[in-house]
Amino acid sequence: xxxxxxxxxxxxxxAIHLLxxxxxxxxxxxxxxxxxxVASGDNTVQTLVRDTRRLEGMDVLAPVMPxxxxxxxxxxxxxxxxxxxxxxxxxxxxxxxxxxxxLQQAKADNLLIIGxxxxxxxxxxxxxxxxxxxxxxxxxxxxxxxxGQPQPHEDKAFRTACQMCEKFTPSHGxxxxxxxxxxxxxxxxxxxxxxxxxxxxxxPAAPAQARENVVAAITRxxxxxxxxxxxxxxxxxxxxxxxxxxxxxxxxxxxxxVNCPICYCKECxxxxxxxxxxxxxxxxxxxxxxxxRLPTDTLLFHIxxxxxxxxxxxxxxxxxxxxxxxxxxxxxFRAVGQEVQALFDYVPGRSLDExxxxxxxxxxxxxxxx
Amino acid sequence: MADTEFEPRIIAFLCNWxxxxxxxxxxxxxxxxxxxxRVIRLMCSGALDPVYVSKALLEGADGVLIGGxxxxxxxxxxxxxxxxxxxxxxxxxxxxxxxxxxxVWLRWISASEGRLFADTVTEMVAALKAKGPNPLxxxxxx
Numbered sequence: 001x002x003x004x005x006x007x008x009x010x011x012x013x014x015a016i017h018l019l020x021x022x023x024x025x026x027x028x029x030x031x032x033x034x035x036x037x038v039a040s041g042d043n044t045v046q047t048l049v050r051d052t053r054r055l056e057g058m059d060v061l062a063p064v065m066p067x068x069x070x071x072x073x074x075x076x077x078x079x080x081x082x083x084x085x086x087x088x089x090x091x092x093x094x095x096x097x098x099x100x101x102x103l104q105q106a107k108a109d110n111l112l113i114i115g116x117x118x119x120x121x122x123x124x125x126x127x128x129x130x131x132x133x134x135x136x137x138x139x140x141x142x143x144x145x146x147x148g149q150p151q152p153h154e155d156k157a158f159r160t161a162c163q164m165c166e167k168f169t170p171s172h173g174x175x176x177x178x179x180x181x182x183x184x185x186x187x188x189x190x191x192x193x194x195x196x197x198x199x200x201x202x203x204p205a206a207p208a209q210a211r212e213n214v215v216a217a218i219t220r221x222x223x224x225x226x227x228x229x230x231x232x233x234x235x236x237x238x239x240x241x242x243x244x245x246x247x248x249x250x251x252x253x254x255x256x257x258v259n260c261p262i263c264y265c266k267e268c269x270x271x272x273x274x275x276x277x278x279x280x281x282x283x284x285x286x287x288x289x290x291x292x293r294l295p296t297d298t299l300l301f302h303i304x305x306x307x308x309x310x311x312x313x314x315x316x317x318x319x320x321x322x323x324x325x326x327x328x329x330x331x332x333f334r335a336v337g338q339e340v341q342a343l344f345d346y347v348p349g350r351s352l353d354e355x356x357x358x359x360x361x362x363x364x365x366x367x368x369x370x
Numbered sequence: 371m372a373d374t375e376f377e378p379r380i381i382a383f384l385c386n387w388x389x390x391x392x393x394x395x396x397x398x399x400x401x402x403x404x405x406x407x408r409v410i411r412l413m414c415s416g417a418l419d420p421v422y423v424s425k426a427l428l429e430g431a432d433g434v435l436i437g438g439x440x441x442x443x444x445x446x447x448x449x450x451x452x453x454x455x456x457x458x459x460x461x462x463x464x465x466x467x468x469x470x471x472x473x474v475w476l477r478w479i480s481a482s483e484g485r486l487f488a489d490t491v492t493e494m495v496a497a498l499k500a501k502g503p504n505p506l507x508x509x510x511x512x
Contacts, residue, residue: 239468240506269421291510299512300421300428306463307420307456340462344455358459361451363441369458370476 001176001191004202012142012184016177017058019190019200020114023086024052028199029112030083033072035062042128046072048085060088060177061138063119063158064127068318070096070106070261077107084110086175090118092165092316094172095349096261099312102356105264112196115170117179119150120158123321130156145179148214149221161317161330164226166219171349180218181211230335233328246332247302249325252295256319256329262309270301302329306336311357312348313337378432378498380407380491383422385415387445388480389437395484403488404495407435414438415476416449420460423474427464430507433473433498435490440478450478472497473504 008015023029036047037057044062046069049055069089074097076085089097094115100106119141122130130137130153141150152158162168170176176191189208192200237243254270257263269275275297285292310333317330341347343366344357384390390411396403412418415438423434436457438450454476461471475494479487506512 234466237466237468240509241468243467244509244512269419289508289510293511297425297428297512300425303424303428303463303467304421307424307460310463311459336463336466339466340459343458343462357455358452361448361455363451366454366458369454369461 002194002197002202002204003207004190004192004197005205006188006190008184008186008188010185012179012188013059013061013138015188016060017055019175020058020060020086020088021052021055022200023112024049024055026199028084028196029086031085033069033076033085033087034058035060035064035088037062042131043124044127044131046088048076059138060116061119061142061179062127063121063138063141064124065090065093065121065159065316065318065321066124067259068096068261068316069093070100070316073097073111074100074106074261074264077110078105080107081110084112086112086114088114088116089170089173090116090121091167091170091349092118092161092314093261094170095167095314096316098172098349098352099262099314099356100264101352102354102359103262103264103312108352112175113170113173115173115176117145117170117177118162118165118168119145119179120152120162120165120168122152122156123159126156142179142184146181146183146210146214148180148217159317160229160320160328161315161334164222164229164331164334165315166222166226167315168218168222169215178208178211180208181214182208226334229328229331230338233331233335237332243299247298247327250298250302250327251325252298252301253324254301255322255324257305259318259322260305260309261314261316261318262312263305265308269304270297302332306333306340310337310340311344311346313341314348376499376503378406378495378503379430380433380435380494380498381426381431382407382409382435382437382491383412383415383418384409384435384437385439385445385450386411386413388439388443389415389477389487391481392437392479392483392487395481396488397484399484401484401488403491406495406498407491414444414446414449415453416444416446416451416456418453418456420456423460424464427469427473427504428506428509428512430504430509432501432504432507433475433494435494436474436476437479437487437490438476440480443480470501473501 144150174193178189320330464471
């Protein structure tokens with residue numbers, strides 16, 4: 001990888017957009033999957049662009065993630081493509097793509113991954129509010145990037161998953177865009193794969209001096225938030241009564257599963273006839289226990305989803321954002337995931353070469369499990 | 371009810387090739403063991419989705435016994451190693467969510483170990499009697 005610098009002349013987003021535009025213009029990629037502002041102006045959504053004229057309205061700084069790009073990458077690569085696609089992603093999305101590739105739900109061969117430092121994201125309705133108010137939503141955050149923690153707009157908060165995210169710089173990618181650690185009005189730093197740097201004619205330059213400290217300070221603060229949220233979750237779920245209370249308002253809509261980048265099963269057990277019971281069964285259960293909550297199996301759903309995917313949970317928090325009851329489900333999955341992943345010294349998204357824990361085993365392990 | 375001793379109910383998922391045959395041997399050898407288990411035969415311990423173990427516990431089973439071939443002896447080469455990972459994950463999750471993960475037992479019992487099978491059931495029944503009933507028995511709002 002080569003470090004290089006983009007001169008921004010007071011307009012950092014334009015400098016980034018020009019660089020991305022060149023990828024398409026110069027045929028380095030055949031398509032770009034990038035965030036574009038929708039016509040109504042109040043949302044910014046990932047868009048697959050083949051014609052550079054369509055790149056107007058590109059906004060890579062938009063602090064919003066309506067869906068995880070990992071699901072989109074799965075859709076556009078799963079059955080194979082000839083075209084080379086440049087994809088702009090946050091690190092949680094990149095890590096999810098790494099997991100999906102290993103789970104054979106995406107192909108990375110034709111991807112040019114463009115990783116961005118993530119300044120945090122808002123829930124979609126909050127982002128839309130801010131956009132309608134005419135605020136420079138991404139730009140306002142970027143103003144804090146040089147010195148440290150981007151502050152959310154007044155009356156708004158970042159998504160909980162972002163508040164506790166300690167992995168917000170791109171861990172993979174052919175092109176990594178660094179927002180933290182220098183004055184974006186003058187410079188945006190990039191890290192580029194050698195061959196790509198040559199194609200783009202990017203000159204080597206020294207990395208931003210302050211970056212390491214700025215990133216370390218944010219990481220420390222986020223880790224503290226994370227640990228505080230985990231501790232409060234663990235306090236609340238010390239026993240089953242606590243767990244029941246934690247999930248009491250779940251309406252079992254499955255939205256958390258539908259929006260999870262890791263839950264890819266086309267035939268999820270909860271969507272199969274296994275849970276289409278004969279009508280008389282409900283009477284049996286009600287008779288046995290005296291009463292039975294309907295729909296049934298709320299705890300079973302969450303516990304099973306944990307069993308099936310928590311080893312690969314990247315903590316993107318799309319489950320939170322999708323929950324109509326605003327259940328703090330991402331904290332549950334990240335906290336439980338932390339301990340389960342530690343069993344196998346596994347970090348989701350760390351490497352394409354490490355098989356997911358449930359897809360492999362060692363003969364000499366877990367001898368105490370009985 | 372004070373004069374009736376609590377009798378735990380155990381759901382046992384046994385692999386066809388080792389533990390189920392071991393249970394058969396216990397029977398044909400006329401080895402006595404407590405009648406507290408309900409056996410479900412699987413082709414392999416590696417075929418057991420944790421959803422079934424969780425379901426049994428949530429519905430009030432006092433214990434779940436998972437029986438497979440000894441490591442290295444799996445009829446399908448490696449199914450029991452995979453089962454061991456899944457059980458490790460399941461137990462970690464159950465523990466973190468406030469369940470008593472020691473109500474789930476994973477044991478390697480071969481087709482020739484009828485005595486071990488009977489002893490295991492005896493031991494498990496005693497352990498569960500000491501624990502008392504599954505607190506979820508009768509829970510309607512789960």
